[in-house]
Amino acid sequence: MSEGRKINLKVPFITRVEGEGALALSAKGDRIDTLHLKIFEPPRLFERFLQGKSYVEVPDLSARICGICPMAYQLTSILAFERLFEVELPAHLVRLRKLMNLGEWLQSHSLHIHFLAMPDVFGVDSALQLADSHGDLLKRGMQIQEAGNTLMRLLGGRSVHPVGLQVGGFSRLPTQNAWDNACVQVDAAIIAADQLLQWCAEQSVPDFSHDFVAVSLQGLEDYPINGGDIITSSGLSMPVDEYPQRFKEHQVSHSTAFYSLLDGKDYLVGPLARINLNYHRLPASVRQRAEQLGLHFPSQNMFDSLRARALECVWALNAARDILKEGCPEGPANVDYQVRAGTCCFATEAPRGLIYHHYTLEDDGTVANCTIIPPTSQNQARIEQDLKQAVMAFGLDKSDLELKHFCEQVIRNYDPCISCSTHFLDFRIKRDN
Amino acid sequence: MALTVAVHKLTSCSGCQLAFLNQGPALLSLMEKVTFVHFIEAGLYDPNTPVDLALVEGSVTTKDDLERLKQVRAHCRYLVTMGACATSGGVQALRNMANVDVWKRAVYARPDFIDTLADSTPVAEHVKVDFELWGCPVTQAQLDQLILQLSRGVLPKDDAEKVCMACKRAQQVCVMVTRQEPCMGPVVRTGCGALCPSFGRGCYGCFGPSEQPNGDSLANRFAGLGLQPEEIVQRFAGIHSHTPSHQAQIKRWQQLIVKEIE
Ligand code: SF4
């Protein structure tokens, strides 16, 4: 590379799916000066307009933060309120909550794998362009997605902004017919997911391993999904109540999303973080299958996150089948509770990682204030760090187009919303040689 | 000739676009009828090629949204809004009832970093709209119907009948009569097939106002069920707070609150 060559990449418009973003990279010679992932999600001020609303309305409103994981927002707020009201759910309702959660993971993960990530593997812009050449792959993905949607519909009526969840349980229990249909769908998708995992294992993956701290929940026995303590790969373990003490948010001028740091450092949430920290909690059969296919976790290579998603699909479908096998539940759809004032918090694992909610309620259950921390804002600092290291390892001497595609893939490893937008990095490169 | 389609996003949650990507194998057969030209979530970026149909998701909340919307209008034959955000300003229009600067300061420590317009407004307040798809989110059936009609060269007929009608046809038990649930069904347009009542809960209005909504009577009934004026305001200040008929009830009951305080 010529001495003193300057790169000035400006990506003014990463488009706006779930978060409008841009990328700015400037480098001199073989040193990066700045590398910012800018997120311009137009502010929708949710935390403010939830103030003054009754807790009853919160789940339906907060769902509208994200159309891809609405249930994560609904459920996290409901679980926070149930903690405050000291609601004990009977076992069958706890199982149904998990079943619906699994549905959302399946739906979101298969969307990411097939529509957002798979085009990279074949070097095309869009999954829609794969319909003719790789229709079987797409159909297989849609089958997994449909199994997820079926579980969401079973318990929530629809997969985007479902209506079935409420504080105290559900508004109604599923019918036997719908339950039987879900069993059929899930059984068929289990085979599809196993093939998908095999396919993911066969794809060659570039190695950009590096050090990072992973953060996820950890339950008592099972793989984490909607409860448990927060653990980190740096050895911390804390109840969710301590989240605000260790995790601090701050604003930077180039983003409308908050940056979250753990003790001042970036960290990873999401499928790879979960697998890394909870691999031993996967059932032996799922681990064996992974190892048989030559997959190894924990992994410090973000390019393994696709495999992590596929492995979570396999786990989720098996976990769903176990719940479905117990039969369509009978008994109450919800339990009574007493509203009370106070503060409460909860964290669950959304498909894309840890999500934290904190509320203060007045006597009648009106929201006095609230804080909602989604996975994307937690990953933002991590993505920038990764980009810096990965771009250096990849080589600043690569062509503009190669650099652009590479950056897109690095970003896409983290989050399906941002990942799809980065298909369109409109690189403007200024080079001073 | 397949219909050319662009899917655009302004300020929204992406849930409506998901109605396309989430439909499973039906998407493959849909692609025989349409050619997607621009659809970011699906990986296609080509915003300025003229298309037969531009579907717009999301409301206008930034200057950039507005600029982009004008470009969309300039490059399509039919512009159809997709969902509550685009059609009525959506849930984020709740801020239109407040002082945005105060709100921004409440959420962001550095409000000066945030560029936003005072209001969240529907697409039709800014450019000509040929057809509106209500719903938060829109359904697969709405999109199918639209595309079927447009591929025959006509716009669909608007169906604004009430959730109650769908509820009756499904032979569901009325949740307001039997359980005193404050259901918005009598003033909300159907499209969901009365989903919430089928789950035993009241409609919260995610499809927006119906034809000839009798908000006065419904709100009076809510008061009869024991709802306080503030609670009645909250029922109408939901997903479609920016629509005139909902605004009328919000104002009417807010005045009552003020009077009570006085
Ligand atoms: S109308 Fe509802 S589902 Fe559609 S984009 Fe807006 S918030 Fe999301």
Ligand code: SF4
């Ligand atoms: S019943 Fe009302 S709130 Fe429920 S899905 Fe239908 S329109 Fe939306």
